[in-house]
Amino acid sequence: MRKNILITGSTSGIGYSVLKNINKDQYNIFFVGRDSVKGQNILDEMNNPNLNFLKCDLSEISEIKKLISKLNHIDCIDILINNAGAIYEKREINSNHIEKTFALNHLSYFYLTVALLDKIKKSPQPKIINVASNAHKRFNIDLSDLENKKNYSGWKAYCQSKLLNIYFTYEFSKRYNIQCNCVHPGFVNSNFGNNNSSLLRFFINILKNLFAISPDKAAETILFLLKEDRSIDVTGKYFVKCKEKRTSKISYNEKISNQIWNISYKYIEKYLS
Numbered sequence: 001m002r003k004n005i006l007i008t009g010s011t012s013g014i015g016y017s018v019l020k021n022i023n024k025d026q027y028n029i030f031f032v033g034r035d036s037v038k039g040q041n042i043l044d045e046m047n048n049p050n051l052n053f054l055k056c057d058l059s060e061i062s063e064i065k066k067l068i069s070k071l072n073h074i075d076c077i078d079i080l081i082n083n084a085g086a087i088y089e090k091r092e093i094n095s096n097h098i099e100k101t102f103a104l105n106h107l108s109y110f111y112l113t114v115a116l117l118d119k120i121k122k123s124p125q126p127k128i129i130n131v132a133s134n135a136h137k138r139f140n141i142d143l144s145d146l147e148n149k150k151n152y153s154g155w156k157a158y159c160q161s162k163l164l165n166i167y168f169t170y171e172f173s174k175r176y177n178i179q180c181n182c183v184h185p186g187f188v189n190s191n192f193g194n195n196n197s198s199l200l201r202f203f204i205n206i207l208k209n210l211f212a213i214s215p216d217k218a219a220e221t222i223l224f225l226l227k228e229d230r231s232i233d234v235t236g237k238y239f240v241k242c243k244e245k246r247t248s249k250i251s252y253n254e255k256i257s258n259q260i261w262n263i264s265y266k267y268i269e270k271y272l273s
Contacts, residue, residue: 002050003123004077006030006116008058008108009084011038014131014185017219018081022226024048030074032056032067032084058084058108059100065271068115076122081222082109083131085161091152098267099147101154105161106146110168111268120178128172128180129225132238136163137248143259164260166238166247171257173236181225184240185218 003026009015011033019031019042030052033039039053056067071077085105092100098107109130113120120126138159142150146164148157169182224242238247250256 002026002028003079004028004030004074005079005081006032006071006077007081007083008032008112009131010081011035011042013215014218014222015081015083016042017215018083018222020046021216021219021223024050027079028052028074030054030071032058034058058112059086059094059104061094061096061098061103061107061111061268061271064108064111064115068112071116071119074119077116077119077126078123079127079129079226080113080116080120081129081131082112082165083222084108085131087154087158089154091148091157099149099157101157101161102147102164105158106164106168107264107267109165110264111271113168113172114265114268115272117176126178127225128178129222130165130169130180130182131185131222132165132169132182133159133162134184134240135159136166136251139163140250141167141256141260143256143263146260146263163248163251166251167257167260168264169238170236170251170254171261174254174257175261179235181235181237181239183221183225184238184245185221186213186241 005022005027007015007018007029010019010031015031019029022029028050031042032054034055034057036055039055043051043053054067054070057063086101088100094100094103113128120128136159139156141160141163148160166182169180172180221239221242225239237244239245
């Protein structure tokens with residue numbers, strides 16, 4: 001019997017590499033992206049009846065709510081891969097006036113997972129994989145400024161959002177008996193950063209050409225965690241190159257992770273009904 005897998009940010013980069021390399025006979029695959037042309041191109045390219053494209057801009061809470069409605073016909077979700085993310089050179093806000101780095105890189109993970117929890121619980125062996133980054137070690141969290149209103153820096157906002165991914169993974173694992181881990185895929189030669197101005201895009205592309213790994217290489221740790229023989233007891237962990245690693249010292253602060261959970265829940269509470 002095929003399992004249901006939901007992958008966000010999957011029309012390019014790491015998500016697309018996961019999509020290419022998973023066993024399509026093993027899964028009913030629901031892949032999410034904001035570009036319907038890219039989505040259709042992938043459907044045409046792979047020509048597989050087990051593939052389903054769902055259009056959604058995950059930086060918008062209202063669109064995530066619509067996405068959740070589209071998934072109502074699915075009995076359960078066996079695997080959820082929260083992968084969507086971006087860096088914004090200048091501070092941008094969504095239609096709810098929420099800063100976009102926080103909205104896309106963190107709130108989309110939180111909202112989608114919490115809202116789909118009942119479907120995830122129906123799976124006999126559910127798995128959640130959150131794509132974080134080693135960049136989480138660069139900055140600490142300011143609980144009074146999760147939306148990066150003070151002295152905005154795109155890099156700082158991105159790094160803090162990746163720390164939020166780790167806090168979310170650890171806190172979720174404490175609260176629920178569901179396997180939930182996060183990964184650092186590496187510095188990837190993908191479309192990451194291409195949404196910005198020519199100067200930042202040029203700088204990021206230089207770094208990609210010098211140091212980045214391929215999306216297929218970056219996807220290996222995610223594919224490793226998808227393997228059937230991964231123990232369900234391995235949860236609340238951080239993986240780099242298919243091995244468990246320690247995260248920053250502050251990421252293990254349970255008081256902060258609990259506060260972040262409660263703050264995040266308040267952002268989405270009215271959309272859960």
